[in-house]
Structures are given as C-alpha cells and as structure tokens.
C-alpha cells in the first residue's frame with residue numbers, strides 16, 4: 001500500500017504507522033549530516049531541560065514543608081526557607097536559559113537542515129530524465145517534497161527530541177509519584193491514551209488531505225500563474241479571461257477551505273472531549289490527595305509536590321502523545337520525500353563499462369534503425385519503424401503535419417527518451433553504450449520552445465558552452481554566426497544588457513530577437529550535429545533566408561537536422577523525410593519528391609499557392 005492511499009482497517013493503519021516510523025533513521029541521518037555539532041548541543045540541552053522540572057518541584061515541596069514546620073520557629077527556619085527560595089530561583093534561571101538555548105539551536109538547525117534537503121531535492125531533479133518531468137505523478141512527488149522541506153524534517157526531529165525529553169521528565173516524576181500514590185500513575189497514563197489515538201488520526205487525515213490535493217494545488221498555482229505572468233496578460237485581457245480564471249481559482253480555494261474547516265472542527269471537538277476526560281482524572285486524584293493531607297496522612301509539602309508532579313506529568317504525557325501525532329505527520333511527509341529521492345534513475349547509464357565513444361570531430365554517421373516509440377503509459381505509437389541514415393555533412397529536413405512525431409524523433413536522438421523498439425547509432429556506436437553527456441556534447445540544438453534566460457546577453461549565448469561563458473570573443477563569434485550580433489549592438493549595454501522582465505532593468509526583446517540568441521547559443525559549441533526544431537518560426541522571411549545561407553556555410557561538414565513547416569527552407573536540404581503518423585512516408589531530395597507527386601508535392605504546392613495568392 002502506498003503512503004498516500006487511505007488505510008481501510010485498523011490492521012492496515014497499524015502497518016502503515018509502522019512503515020512510517022521507519023522513516024526515522026533516514027531522517028536522523030540527514031539531521032546528523034546537516035550539523036553533527038548542533039545535534040550534540042541539542043541533545044545535551046534537551047537532557048538538562050528534562051531533569052529540571054522534577055528538581056524544581058522537589059525544591060518547591062521543601063519550601064512548603066519548611067514554611068509549615070518553621071511557622072513561629074524564628075530566624076534559623078526563615079533562613080533555611082530563604083535559601084531554598086534562592087535555590088529555586090537559580091534553577092528557574094537555568095531552566096529559562098536552557099529553553100532559550102533550545103530555541104536558538106532549533107532555529108540554526110532549521111536553516112541547516114532545510115538547506116541540505118533543498119539541495120538534495122534539486123540535485124535529484126538534475127538526475128531525473130525528461131520522462132519524469134513529463135509525468136504528472138513524479139511531478140507531484142517533487143512538488144510535495146519541495147513544499148515543506150524546510151520545516152517538516154526538522155519538526156520531526158524536534159518532536160522526537162521532545163518525546164525523549166518528556167520521557168526523561170516523566171520517569172523522574174514517576175519515581176517520586178509512585179512513592180506517594182502508585183495508582184495515580186496508572187490513572188495519568190490511561191486518561192491520556194484516547195487523546196493520542198485521536199491526535200494520530202487527525203494528523204494522518206491532515207496529511208492525506210494535503211497529499212491528495214497535490215494535483216489540485218498545482219492547478220491552483222497554475223491559475224495564479226495565468227493571472228500574474230507577463231506573457232499571459234495579452235490573451236487574458238483580449239479574451240476577458242480574468243473573471244473566469246479568478247472564479248475557478250476561488251472555487252478551488254473554497255473547496256480546500258471547507259475540507260480543512262471540517263478537519264479543524266473535528267480536531268477541536270475531540271480535543272475538547274478528551275481534554276475534559278483528562279481534567280476529570282486530574283481533579284479526581286486532586287480530591288483524593290487533598291483529603292489525605294487534611295487527615296494529616298501526608299504533609300502539605302507532599303500535597304504540593306503531588307499536585308505539581310501530577311499536573312506536570314499529565315502535561316508531559318500529553319506532550320508525548322501530541323508529539324507522536326505530529327511525528328506521524330512528519331513521517332508521512334518524509335515518506336514522500338524519500339519516495340521522491342528514491343525515484344529510480346540511471347536508465348541512461350551506458351550498458352557497457354567503460355562506455356564507448358565514437359571518434360571526436362566531424363565524419364560520424366547518425367543512424368536510426370527501425371525505431372519505434374510510445375510515450376510511457378500511452379497506447380499510440382508516436383514513431384513507428386523509422387529507419388534513417390544521415391551521412392557526415394548531410395542536411396536532412398523533417399516535415400510533417402502537427403503531431404507527426406518530428407519533435408519526438410529529436411528527443412530520442414538526444415536520449416531524452418529510449419526507443420521502445422529499435423536502435424540509434426552514432427559513428428557506428430549504439431547510443432545506449434555511450435555516456436549521455438558525451439552524446440549530448442556533440443549536439444547543438446535550437447528547440448521549438450527554447451528558453452529565454454533572465455540573464456544578460458552574453459550569458460544567454462555563453463550558456464551554450466558553459467565552460468566558455470566568460471569567453472567574450474567566442475560569444476561574439478557565436479552571435480555573429482547566429483545573426484544576433486547586429487541586434488546586440490543596438491542594445492543599451494550591448495553584451496552586458498540584462499534581458500527579460502523578471503529582474504530590475506531587464507530589457508525585453510522581440511520573439512525573433514530572442515530566437516536569434518537561441519541560435520547563437522547553439523553555435524557556442526563545436527557541435528558535430530546541429531538540430532534546429534523550427535528555428536525560424538518567429539524570424540521574418542528575409543532573416544530566415546540569411547540564417548539558412550549562413551547554416552549552409554557554417555554547417556558545411558556537420559550533420560544538420562532541420563524541422564520546418566516552411567518549404568522555402570525545407571527545399572534547401574540535401575534530403576527531406578516526410579513523417580506521417582510516426583512513419584517515414586517519403587524520403588528524397590526536393591526534385592525527387594516533387595516528381596513522386598505524393599504528400600510532399602501536395603503540401604509544397606499548397607504552400608506555394610498560398611504565397612502566390614498573397
């Protein structure tokens with residue numbers, strides 16, 4: 001059973017609880033790693049804080065007994081009582097200092113542990129593959145893990161420490177209480193047990209509410225995003241989407257609230273009922289002890305001691321139970337965190353050791369042999385039996401209607417996904433036997449949905465080869481190759497101009513200008529294979545022509561794969577592959593395909609007619 005499915009029976013619930021508390025060792029390991037010294041300090045302070053209440057209660061009893069015995073007894077008795085009061089003051093000062101120390105240590109540890117975990121979460125994100133990001137279940141796991149990483153783990157550890165503290169306090173109390181009244185210890189324990197069960201149950205419900213909601217929470221964040229992001233505002237205003245999106249946002253919000261309200265009310269009702277039970281038990285024992293003191297069977301100091309021990313004991317016991325409930329909640333969180341950190345990765349690890357690596361430089365072939373691919377969890381084939389061989393220096397254009405599988409083919413080439421059937425070879429080596437970093441370092445790509453980094457111009461280009469991000473000469477050259485240099489020279493701080501609207505003084509570029517930077521970024525590396533997935537979509541016809549002429553020259557000996565819907569661009573390729581429903585339907589150069597008079601010729605003529613009528 002997964003930690004997120006509702007337990008149906010008591011047995012399930014216990015099994016679930018057991019598996020959840022198994023998260024403790026892992027959590028403590030992380031805690032220790034984040035700060036061994038802090039952990040030791042916290043342990044020492046906790047133990048000191050644990051033994052202080054019993055000592056203070058004992059001194060309190062001695063004071064009362066001293067006062068009762070010393071009434072009318074002169075200076076000596078008064079002195080002894082004053083000394084005891086001073087002792088109690090001293091103990092109280094120690095107690096206050098220890099509490100402050102605990103709060104400070106907790107605060108410092110919170111930052112350390114929170115950072116460590118956020119780092120682990122992000123490090124894990126780096127090892128995840130594209131398929132993980134495109135899968136909503138994994139995405140939810142990641143969001144769940146990120147949401148409370150800086151608070152939950154520490155509170156789990158703190159609750160565990162608080163249990164230890166209360167247990168130590170309780171055992172010191174128990175030793176004293178048993179001598180006064182053994183059965184009251186039993187009453188104390190029994191009266192608190194129902195509270196624990198209720199607390200654990202509510203904690204579990206609360207967590208499940210949060211987990212179940214992960215997809216809806218994302219929906220809420222998404223609606224918020226639509227209304228607040230700069231690139232949405234035009235459509236939001238034009239289509240008058242504001243009220244509709246806000247309405248959806250609010251109804252989701254109120255749905256959350258009403259669920260939470262129900263839980264809070266139930267929590268309050270149980271707390272009230274069980275609190276009354278505990279109070280009844282306390283006053284029952286109080287009556288018994290007060291009666292015994294009145295009859296002179298115990299001293300007044302004993303009665304005072306008993307009362308403070310009983311009250312303190314009850315608080316400590318309930319503290320333990322509440323901590324167990326909160327720990328349960330924390331452990332549930334940790335189980336999702338560990339589930340996220342344990343997502344199996346490494347599908348990209350080469351099959352052979354050491355990994356194979358084709359000769360560096362130009363001259364390698366790129367070949368797909370009978371490649372078929374289905375997205376995880378999908379029935380339909382995105383690619384079916386694709387075989388293509390690209391010779392060194394060859395320019396291949398991929399065309400096909402929307403959804404034909406063009407971008408999917410690029411994802412497979414870059415090993416973002418594994419073919420479901422068939423194999424891909426680069427330089428004669430099966431890409432499954434290569435290190436993915438080695439394979440990817442040989443590719444330069446401009447994606448359809450390229451990124452607009454909110455960095456400066458030089459960095460936007462330099463990111464194409466991070467090792468050279470400081471190399472202005474190389475960046476300038478890449479900008480020239482990508483056709484971006486002219487645009488950059490017009491900017492206020494040229495290559496140092498901050499871009500985008502997220503940060504102060506960011507300069508916003510046009511879609512085509514951003515795209516030129518993305519092309520320049522691809523030219524930062526000495527790529528052996530260039531992939532251009534609709535690189536010209538927002539570039540005007542003239543700029544497109546210029547770009548492709550440059551490509552012809554620059555990419556002379558490189559394999560180039562161009563995906564485009566513009567046939568004026570496509571016809572410049574050495575060969576054209578027409579994809580249809582995931583299959584290569586036609587393959588050949590422009591004149592061959594025109595002569596074939598098939599799908600390509602039809603699409604070409606359609607577009608040519610469009611241009612003529614314009």
Ligand SMILES: Nc1ncnc2c1ncn2[C@@H]1O[C@H](COP(=O)(O)OP(=O)(O)OP(=O)(O)O)[C@@H](O)[C@H]1O
Nearest residue numbers: 134375378382400401402403404405406407408409
């Ligand atoms: N992440 C994904 N998960 C599941 N199915 C997907 C995913 N991405 C694409 N598909 C499906 O795979 C098929 C091929 O999509 P692909 O993006 O490769 O098409 P394309 O030829 O690049 O289209 P376009 O010209 O619109 O960019 C489509 O049917 C699409 O619905």
